Amino acid sequence: xxxxxxxxxxxxxxxxxxxxxxxxxxxxxxxxxxxxxxxxxxxxxxxxxxxxxxxxxxxxxxxxxxxxxxxxxxxxxxxxxxxxxxxxxxxxxxxxxx
Amino acid sequence: xxxxxxxxxxxxxxxxxxxxxxxxxxxxxxxxxxxxxxxxxxxxxxxxxxxxxxxxxxxxxxxxxxxxxxxxxxxxxxxxxxxxxxxxxxxxxxxxxxxxxxxxxxxxxxxxxxxxxxxxxxxxxxxxxxxxxxxxxxxxxxxxxxxxxxxxxxxxxxxxxxxxxxxxxxxxxxxxxxxxxxxxxxxxxxxxxxxxxxxxxxxxxxxxxxxxxxxxxxxxxxxxxxxxxxxxxxxxxxxxxxxxxxxxxxxxxxxxxxxxxxxxxxxxxxxxxxxxxxxxxxxxxxxxxxxxxxxxxxxxxxxxxxxxxxxxxxxxxxxxxxxxxxxxxxxxxxxxxxxxxxxxxxxxxxxxxxxxxxxxxxxxxxxxxxxxxxxxxxxxxxxxxxxxxxxxxxxxxxxxxxxxxxxxxxxxxxxxxxxxxxxxxxxxxxxxxxxxxxxxxxxxxxxxxxxxxxxxxxxxxxxxxxxxxxxxxxxxxxxxxxxxxxxxxxxxxxxxxxxxx
Numbered sequence: 142x143x144x145x146x147x148x149x150x151x152x153x154x155x156x157x158x159x160x161x162x163x164x165x166x167x168x169x170x171x172x173x174x175x176x177x178x179x180x181x182x183x184x185x186x187x188x189x190x191x192x193x194x195x196x197x198x199x200x201x202x203x204x205x206x207x208x209x210x211x212x213x214x215x216x217x218x219x220x221x222x223x224x225x226x227x228x229x230x231x232x233x234x235x236x237x238x239x
Numbered sequence: 240x241x242x243x244x245x246x247x248x249x250x251x252x253x254x255x256x257x258x259x260x261x262x263x264x265x266x267x268x269x270x271x272x273x274x275x276x277x278x279x280x281x282x283x284x285x286x287x288x289x290x291x292x293x294x295x296x297x298x299x300x301x302x303x304x305x306x307x308x309x310x311x312x313x314x315x316x317x318x319x320x321x322x323x324x325x326x327x328x329x330x331x332x333x334x335x336x337x338x339x340x341x342x343x344x345x346x347x348x349x350x351x352x353x354x355x356x357x358x359x360x361x362x363x364x365x366x367x368x369x370x371x372x373x374x375x376x377x378x379x380x381x382x383x384x385x386x387x388x389x390x391x392x393x394x395x396x397x398x399x400x401x402x403x404x405x406x407x408x409x410x411x412x413x414x415x416x417x418x419x420x421x422x423x424x425x426x427x428x429x430x431x432x433x434x435x436x437x438x439x440x441x442x443x444x445x446x447x448x449x450x451x452x453x454x455x456x457x458x459x460x461x462x463x464x465x466x467x468x469x470x471x472x473x474x475x476x477x478x479x480x481x482x483x484x485x486x487x488x489x490x491x492x493x494x495x496x497x498x499x500x501x502x503x504x505x506x507x508x509x510x511x512x513x514x515x516x517x518x519x520x521x522x523x524x525x526x527x528x529x530x531x532x533x534x535x536x537x538x539x540x541x542x543x544x545x546x547x548x549x550x551x552x553x554x555x556x557x558x559x560x561x562x563x564x565x566x567x568x569x570x571x572x573x574x575x576x577x578x579x580x581x582x583x584x585x586x587x588x589x590x591x592x593x594x595x596x597x598x599x600x601x602x603x604x605x606x607x608x609x610x611x612x613x614x615x616x617x618x619x620x621x622x623x624x625x626x627x628x629x630x631x632x633x634x635x636x637x638x639x640x641x642x643x644x645x646x647x648x649x650x651x652x653x654x655x656x657x658x659x660x661x662x663x664x665x666x667x668x669x670x671x672x673x674x675x676x677x678x679x680x681x682x683x684x685x686x687x688x689x690x691x692x693x694x695x696x697x698x699x700x701x702x703x704x705x706x707x708x709x710x711x712x713x714x715x716x717x718x719x720x721x722x723x724x725x726x727x728x729x730x731x732x733x734x735x736x737x738x739x740x
Contacts, residue, residue, distance in 0.1 A: 144613070148613075149609060152609045152612045152613050152616075153605075153609055154593075155612050155616075156565065156596070156608050156609060156612045157569075157572070157589060157592045157593050157596060158593055158596040158597055158600065158605060158608060158609075159593040159594055159596070159597035160597065160605070161597075164602075164605070167602070168605065168606060168609065171606060171667055172606065172609060172610060172613070174667070174668050175557065175606070175610060175667055175668055175671075176610075176613075178553075178554060178557070178668050178671075179554040179555075179557045179558050179623070179627075180554070181551060181554045182551055182554045182555050182558065182623070182626045182627050182630050183622060183626055184551070185548065185551055185626070185629070185630055185633065187626065187629035187630065187632075187633065190629040190632050190633060191629070191632055192625060192628030192629050192631070192632060193628055193629075193631040193632040193635060193682075194455060194628060195455045195485070196441040196442075196455060196456070196635075196681075196682070196683060196684025196685075196708070197440075197441050197442045197485070197487055197684050197708060199442075199484070199485065199487070202484040202485075204481040204484075212348055212349070216348040217348065219346070219348060220345050220346060220347075220348070220575075220576040220577070221575055221576060222573060222574075222576070222577070222578070222579030222582070223579065223582065229574060229575050231574050231588055232582050232586055232587055232588045232590075232591045233587050233588065234587065234588045235587070236587060
């Protein structure tokens with residue numbers, strides 16, 4: 142079960158995370174080693190075993206739908222990388238060539 | 240006015256003794272807080288536990304406690320006691336970095352529920368302490384702000400990810416600390432720093448305001464120098480919170496009462512057969528065996544118990560936790576908070592996002608995000624994430640079967656004592672083995688404690704006590720009795736053997 146340098150680059154793109162050539166050189170063998178260590182989960186015969194997604198099963202957790210004061214806009218924007226006219230300012234989200 | 244001459248003694252007091260002295264008027268909360276701040280000023284350049292010291296806020300909180308005491312108001316059992324807060328929990332008036340560049344300088348506009356409860360209990364929050372970036376690691380070397388050092392030997396790791404929390408308490412900078420534990424991140428640092436550390440039952444302590452790493456596993460809990468201190472802090476922060484939909488609406492187990500009982504006659508203790516042998520330092524096994532023998536002498540019924548699937552806990556964890564982390568850390572997208580890199584007016588949002596995450600995340604976070612993305616991708620999901628979730632079921636079943644025979648399970652907390660700084664940073668698989676014994680409780684959700692067991696070549700190691708979900712009091716029952724017996728045999732608490740900084 143190998144993982145190639147190209148696959149790591151692809152996964153980094155899927156993760157919206159640029160990686161340098163040096164990082165790819167380091168990451169590929171490290172991920173390979175980690176994957177070969179964790180692949181042991183396949184040794185367990187578990188075809189009829191239900192999966193656990195959560196340690197303490199809870200379903201349909203409700204709380205009363207009561208209006209509460211929300212964070213003032215100024216506080217919500219205080220940690221923003223950029224704000225304009227009382228809103229988050231973000232880079233363009235559409236490609237101008239498309 | 241502060242009498243600096245009292246400081247050296249004050250910082251060595253337990254949390255319970257500090258609170259009692261304040262309640263009795265023998266010590267003011269301001270004096271206790273100033274003593275902690277003086278100690279931080281003296282030793283933290285060496286230890287590097289703190290990322291942020293909020294001296295003004297701490298002294299103001301302490302003054303409020305003293306004023307309320309003077310006015311005759313009833314105070315909580317930890318009123319005026321200083322505490323170090325892991326920098327993964329939000330607190331108004333302080334930065335929250337999670338040990339990451341991507342949140343450098345960010346101030347959360349709200350308190351985590353754990354912090355609200357600490358403030359309501361009149362605990363004095365001294366500041367934020369260091370951690371592996373986003374709680375991913377076992378050595379605190381993955382912090383973007385430099386490693387924390389183990390107060391027992393400053394060339395060694397303090398454990399992680401709550402290494403700053405453990406080092407602060409072991410270095411007498413604070414009698415209490417809050418840590419978080421996803422795969423052992425409270426218990427492993429507690430073990431290698433000679434402290435008591437507890438991961439409560441999942442859902443027992445609110446995760447509101449705890450920056451998520453692996454949501455189905457993360458849990459905040461206490462680090463302290465004694466079992467009673469840990470119990471007092473546990474009781475202060477636990478309980479249902481409607482703001483966390485995974486918080487469980489059951490009564491907080493009677494942990495403080497259990498810590499004080501000091502009687503384990505008839506308690507059934509199971510030694511986990513699979514958490515021993517190859518990879519375990521002989522000194523760790525000897526200290527563990529001696530602690531188990533002490534439990535027998537105290538009247539506990541000790542038997543060996545098999546948990547055959549525990550050997551798959553580590554591989555299952557390193558699929559589940561990275562998978563959840565790759566999803567959780569998607570929120571660090573450079574749009575609403577934190578770092579933004581490359582926003583030059585030309586680059587689009589996706590490019591800015593990619594450049595920011597490249598610049599803002601360290602190597603371990605990148606490894607885990609990519610690993611999680613891989614494990615969740617179509618074609619691999621069933622073989623990795625799906626299979627790991629089934630293994631998780633089998634581990635829970637092992638616990639259930641074991642707890643039909645015994646009241647608690649025990650094992651060493653870690654396979655080895657603290658290792659030298661830098662010795663495992665480039666070998667993630669070797670680093671991950673630090674969590675071998677602690678991960679099963681995270682996967683199954685039950686509570687677990689690490690308690691000082693003894694020394695191996697002058698370095699502390701721990702015994703882990705595990706209990707069924709919502710039976711956290713059993714940890715304190717067994718831990719309290721064992722601590723008393725081990726301290727009596729030694730003639731002093733383990734931490735008294737730590738060299739002066």
